[in-house]
Amino acid sequence: MQPVATTFFFYLLSGAAILGGVLVITRKNPVHSALALIMTLLAQAGLYLMLYAPFVAGVQIILYAGGIMVLFLFVIMLVNIEKVQKQEQFNKQWLVGIVAAAALGVLFVLVYMKGESLFPKHVVRLAEESNTQEIAVLLYGQYMFAFEIASLLLLVAIIGAVVMAKKRI
Amino acid sequence: MAPITTLHYLVAAAALFVLGVIGVLTRRNVVIILMSIELILNAVNLNLVAFSRLYGLHGQIFSIFVITDAAAEAAVGLGILIAFFRNKETVNVDEVDLLKW
Numbered sequence: 038m039q040p041v042a043t044t045f046f047f048y049l050l051s052g053a054a055i056l057g058g059v060l061v062i063t064r065k066n067p068v069h070s071a072l073a074l075i076m077t078l079l080a081q082a083g084l085y086l087m088l089y090a091p092f093v094a095g096v097q098i099i100l101y102a103g104g105i106m107v108l109f110l111f112v113i114m115l116v117n118i119e120k121v122q123k124q125e126q127f128n129k130q131w132l133v134g135i136v137a138a139a140a141l142g143v144l145f146v147l148v149y150m151k152g153e154s155l156f157p158k159h160v161v162r163l164a165e166e167s168n169t170q171e172i173a174v175l176l177y178g179q180y181m182f183a184f185e186i187a188s189l190l191l192l193v194a195i196i197g198a199v200v201m202a203k204k205r206i
Numbered sequence: 207m208a209p210i211t212t213l214h215y216l217v218a219a220a221a222l223f224v225l226g227v228i229g230v231l232t233r234r235n236v237v238i239i240l241m242s243i244e245l246i247l248n249a250v251n252l253n254l255v256a257f258s259r260l261y262g263l264h265g266q267i268f269s270i271f272v273i274t275d276a277a278a279e280a281a282v283g284l285g286i287l288i289a290f291f292r293n294k295e296t297v298n299v300d301e302v303d304l305l306k307w
Contacts, residue, residue, distance in 0.1 A: 047210045051218040058222050058245055062229035067237045074241050077222070081248055084215070090255045090266050097251075100273055105244070105280050112284040113237055116291045121298070127232050128300055134231030142224035149216050156212060157260050168266075175267050187274045194278035201285035204292070 046087060053080035065122050067113045071106060078102045089163040092172050215256035223249035234298045236290075240283045247276045 057077030064070045078101045085094035164171070176184055222245055229242025251269040258265025291297055 043210050047214060051214075051221075054218065055221050055225070058225035061241055061245060062225060062233060062238065067235060067241075070238050070241055074244065077245065078248065081252060084218075084252060085255050088215070088255050088259050090258065090269075093251075093255055093266050093269050096270060096273060100277065101244075101248075105277055108280055108284060109237065109241065112287060115288060116237070116297050117295075121235060124234070124298065126234060128234050131232040135228055138224050138227040138231060141227060142220055145220040145223070146217060149213055149220070153213050160259050161262050163259065163263065171263055172266060172270075175263060176270070180267055183271060187271055190278050191274065194281045198281040198285035201282070202288045 043087065046083070050080045050083040050087070053077075054084070065126055067118055067121075068110065071109050071113065074109075075102050075106050078106070089165055090168065091165060092169045212256050212260060216253060219249040219252040219256070222246075222252065234300055236287050236297045236299055239299065240280060240287070243279065243283075244276060247272055247279075 054077045057073045057075075057080065060073035061070045061077065064073065078097060082094040082097040082102075085091075085097060226242045226245035226249060229245065230239050233239055233242065251272050254265040254269040254272070256265075258269075287297065290302065294301065
């Protein structure tokens with residue numbers, strides 16, 4: 038299916054994502070930050086759909102917005118946020134940090150402008166209907182070893198998280 | 207209006223990346239620093255998926271691996287945060303100075 042109103046939806050979704058990002062780093066209350074981050078993640082899932090990646094968009098919503106953010110909200114409720122909100126939110130070197138990050142952003146944009154002529158002129162036709170199938174074929178074929186390593190990484194992370202959060206081992 | 211090209215997506219991802227870096231460098235609350243790291247990983251994911259439209263499906267596979275890493279990182283980071291909060295009753299990074307002399 039040909040996408041409709043691409044320009045409008047791109048600016049809407051990327052605007053929502055960037056607005057959510059700004060709210061994440063400026064809110065005092067961590068719960069508000071977490072909700073803003075969920076907005077960013079959902080807007081990004083929309084951008085993935087526009088880029089013909091429905092499987093990644095689904096994984097983004099289920100795993101990120103559904104799984105990781107619930108973990109974040111649980112931990113926010115476990116630590117004491119009333120006391121934190123009354124304290125200073127930004128550290129002493131905030132000005133240097135913003136200047137350095139802005140310089141990094143300018144560098145990115147310059148590199149993209151210069152390097153755009155190297156990009157391929159034609160987009161690859163990615164099939165939408167069989168996207169999940171093709172990802173599965175690659176994941177269980179060519180990327181089998183990386184897939185197994187990823188499962189090992191998750192096992193290590195589970196054990197590490199339990200060991201660290203436990204009172205007495 | 208001009209059609210949306212890969213460059214547009216790259217610039218949007220760069221903006222998200224810079225926001226994440228600002229969050230990591232300036233905030234004191236560890237929870238928000240971990241969320242900023244998620245922002246950075248998401249910006250990288252957007253880049254990978256945008257390039258997968260030019261070079262084929264491999265970028266999408268890599269973005270799935272990045273999401274896996276983000277889940278592992280969040281679990282371990284929040285575990286460390288809980289252990290730290292139990293010992294020092296604070297979540298501010300500049301009060302984590304046990305190894306500093």
